[in-house]
Amino acid sequence: MGFASYFNRDIIALNKRLSSNSDNQIRSILSNHLICIEFDEQITKSREANICIELLIRILCRFYPVITLRSSINEASKYISKLQKLAKSVNSNIEFNDTKKPTLIISAISKSSSQKEIPHIFLGSDGWVAKLSQSQTLTFGDTSNPFGAGMAACIAASNVLRFVFKEQLKQPLDEEVKFSVYDFSRTTDPNISIDEIVLNDVTLVGIGAIGSSTVWTLSKLRKLRGNINLIDHDHVEESNLQRYILLVEKDKKKWKVDIAKKALRQSNLSINPIKNDWAKFVKEFYKEKCSSRIVAVCVDSTEDRVRIQSSLPNKILNAYTDGSRFGISRHPNFNKNVCLACLYVPNAQQRSKLEIIVEELNMKGHEKLIYQYMGTAKRIDHDFLAIFCHKNQISIDQVKEYKNKSFGDFYLEMVCGYKMLEFQEKGQRAEHVDVPLSFQSCMAGLMLAAEIVLESLGVNRENLKDVSQWNVLDKLNEDNPSHYSYIKNVSKQCICGDQDYKEVYELKWGE
Numbered sequence: 001m002g003f004a005s006y007f008n009r010d011i012i013a014l015n016k017r018l019s020s021n022s023d024n025q026i027r028s029i030l031s032n033h034l035i036c037i038e039f040d041e042q043i044t045k046s047r048e049a050n051i052c053i054e055l056l057i058r059i060l061c062r063f064y065p066v067i068t069l070r071s072s073i074n075e076a077s078k079y080i081s082k083l084q085k086l087a088k089s090v091n092s093n094i095e096f097n098d099t100k101k102p103t104l105i106i107s108a109i110s111k112s113s114s115q116k117e118i119p120h121i122f123l124g125s126d127g128w129v130a131k132l133s134q135s136q137t138l139t140f141g142d143t144s145n146p147f148g149a150g151m152a153a154c155i156a157a158s159n160v161l162r163f164v165f166k167e168q169l170k171q172p173l174d175e176e177v178k179f180s181v182y183d184f185s186r187t188t189d190p191n192i193s194i195d196e197i198v199l200n201d202v203t204l205v206g207i208g209a210i211g212s213s214t215v216w217t218l219s220k221l222r223k224l225r226g227n228i229n230l231i232d233h234d235h236v237e238e239s240n241l242q243r244y245i246l247l248v249e250k251d252k253k254k255w256k257v258d259i260a261k262k263a264l265r266q267s268n269l270s271i272n273p274i275k276n277d278w279a280k281f282v283k284e285f286y287k288e289k290c291s292s293r294i295v296a297v298c299v300d301s302t303e304d305r306v307r308i309q310s311s312l313p314n315k316i317l318n319a320y321t322d323g324s325r326f327g328i329s330r331h332p333n334f335n336k337n338v339c340l341a342c343l344y345v346p347n348a349q350q351r352s353k354l355e356i357i358v359e360e361l362n363m364k365g366h367e368k369l370i371y372q373y374m375g376t377a378k379r380i381d382h383d384f385l386a387i388f389c390h391k392n393q394i395s396i397d398q399v400k401e402y403k404n405k406s407f408g409d410f411y412l413e414m415v416c417g418y419k420m421l422e423f424q425e426k427g428q429r430a431e432h433v434d435v436p437l438s439f440q441s442c443m444a445g446l447m448l449a450a451e452i453v454l455e456s457l458g459v460n461r462e463n464l465k466d467v468s469q470w471n472v473l474d475k476l477n478e479d480n481p482s483h484y485s486y487i488k489n490v491s492k493q494c495i496c497g498d499q500d501y502k503e504v505y506e507l508k509w510g511e
Contacts, residue, residue, distance in 0.1 A: 002094045003065045004090075004094075004242070005092075006062075007242075009435055010242055011023050012412060017169065017324060018165060029164065029165065030063075030065060030164065031066075033104065034102045034103055035064055035160060036067070036069070037053065037068075037106045037108070038069075038071060038105055039053055039069075039073075039108040040109040042140050047143070048125045048145070048146070048149035051149040052108060052149040052153045053083065054083075057086050058086070058090060059154070059157045059245065059438050059442060061086075061087040061091045062090060062241065062243070062438050065095060066096070067094065068102060069096070070105075084096060092249055102115070104118070104120075104121065105118050105121070106160065107120050107122045108123050110138070111137060121133075121160070121173075122137050123152045123156055124152065125152045129148045129179065130147075130150075130152035130155060130179045132159070132174055132177035133175070133176050135175070144195055144221065145194050147446065147450050153439075154443045155476075157439035158439055158440075159173045159174055181450050183464065186476075194221065195223055197221055197453055199225070199269065200293060202227070203231065203313070204260075205232075205278055205295060205299055205308060206231070206232055206299040207231075207257055208240070208256070208300065209244055209441035209445070210319045210444045211256075211298040212244040212256070212445065213441060213446055214296065214448045214452070217450075218453075219263045223267075224268065226269060228269055228271055230257045230261060230272065230273045231276065231277070231281050233275055233276050234256055236251050242435070243437070243438040243442075245438065246259060247259065255275055258273060277304075278308050291508065292311075292313040293313070295313040297317065302344040305318065305343075306340070306495070309334075309341040312334060315331065315455065316330075316339075317455065319448035322469075324474075325472065326440050328468050330464065332461075334501070334502070338486040338496075342496060343467070354374065360411075363387070366391070374407055377406075379407075380410050439472065440472045465483040468482070468484075469481060
């Protein structure tokens with residue numbers, strides 16, 4: 001069966017949501033489903049249809065072991081072959097089954113579908129607006145706008161997961177959807193032209209799961225110019241492929257910023273790939289002045305977010321995942337609006353990350369050793385595994401597969417997956433660490449790209465609240481996505497309550 005080589009990351013993601021400890025059970029459920037993607041002549045005429053179908057392939061092939069592609073157009077074989085090639089680049093193990101009856105059809109057609117007795121998810125889009133229906137065919141526009149089409153693919157992927165794991169998730173499917181990426185409404189189609197976008201001093205921090213989706217979305221804009229900094233200090237690990245929509249298998253071991261730069265190469269952007277973290281970027285590139293006008297943040301840690309805010313960029317756009325949710329927060333003015341650090345100020349004293357990891361790996365007394373692996377690119381070796389096995393009273397043969405893996409991958413699969421539960425009768429899975437679903441990170445990155453574009457166009461967003469958040473495993477309704485206004489934390493707990501920071505921001509930006 002064609003599960004991706006990095007499928008263990010999906011097991012971790014699903015374990016958090018299904019309360020299941022069984023790898024075999026999850027694989028069995030997936031193996032019993034065949035997802036079909038069908039398309040018609042819209043793929044030859046509509047740019048939006050092309051974008052939607054490409055993104056569907058990039059998402060679904062990371063997770064489902066078998067799919068089928070179907071079309072009745074004259075050049076069907078050419079397009080199917082092209083899509084299969086893309087699928088194989090994402091997951092070289094993927095299988096295609098043209099003989100078995102599908103269990104679900106994702107339909108990107110404008111006319112009546114065949115096999116009406118099979119459940120369908122019909123897709124369409126119109127500029128900023130994503131469309132989905134369980135009952136009727138839909139159409140795609142032919143604009144240069146990728147946002148509605150991309151979001152339609154993401155919403156479809158969410159519904160597919162809820163369909164396949166309906167007994168475990170017990171979440172209803174969306175029946176009829178019209179969703180505007182422009183303002184999160186159900187009807188708004190602003191007809192704002194994005195034929196030409198000028199990015200003026202934009203910095204994207206983190207080319208991870210969210211950041212790679214942001215880059216992929218921006219790469220679909222036909223006329224993109226200006227300048228952008230791409231910041232990430234890491235190479236691609238195999239486990240990254242689970243949810244980094246931009247990546248394919250041959251990208252392993254490449255610099256993330258180099259892949260992002262290549263994706264944007266057909267634009268007229270001036271692209272500055274920076275193989276460093278934010279702190280070194282500020283020190284070396286801006287000589288500690290840090291005059292970034294728009295910083296788009298998609299990093300993993302609270303500490304990094306606070307560090308970025310403390311550099312006082314003009315405006316910050318932040319994207320994140322949390323459990324089964326993703327969110328966007330907007331921080332247009334440090335002195336007037338809620339700042340990014342306000343959202344992450346801890347309410348109480350917290351244990352360090354090292355303390356938590358030591359406890360969860362049951363390696364008390366070896367803090368210095370673990371710190372060496374946490375803080376460097378040092379790979380898991382025999383010496384580390386020997387100590388881990390001694391502390392947990394297991395055979396080294398049980399963990400030999402982890403030799404030469406990164407510490408992050410080792411920790412996630414041990415503690416957040418199911419391995420430690422097998423080793424320890426009373427073992428518990430980590431609650432503070434999560435692996436997002438591929439379409440979840442993709443939605444966050446796509447929405448962040450939309451925020452960057454709208455900010456670059458000078459669209460007034462003052463009517464939107466500070467934070468917009470979406471539970472991706474629940475159907476769209478009046479409360480999903482939800483929107484929140486935060487009270488500015490002007491106490492000494494947050495940097496925006498510090499007079500020195502406020503004065504420096506005003507000097508830098510005149511606001």
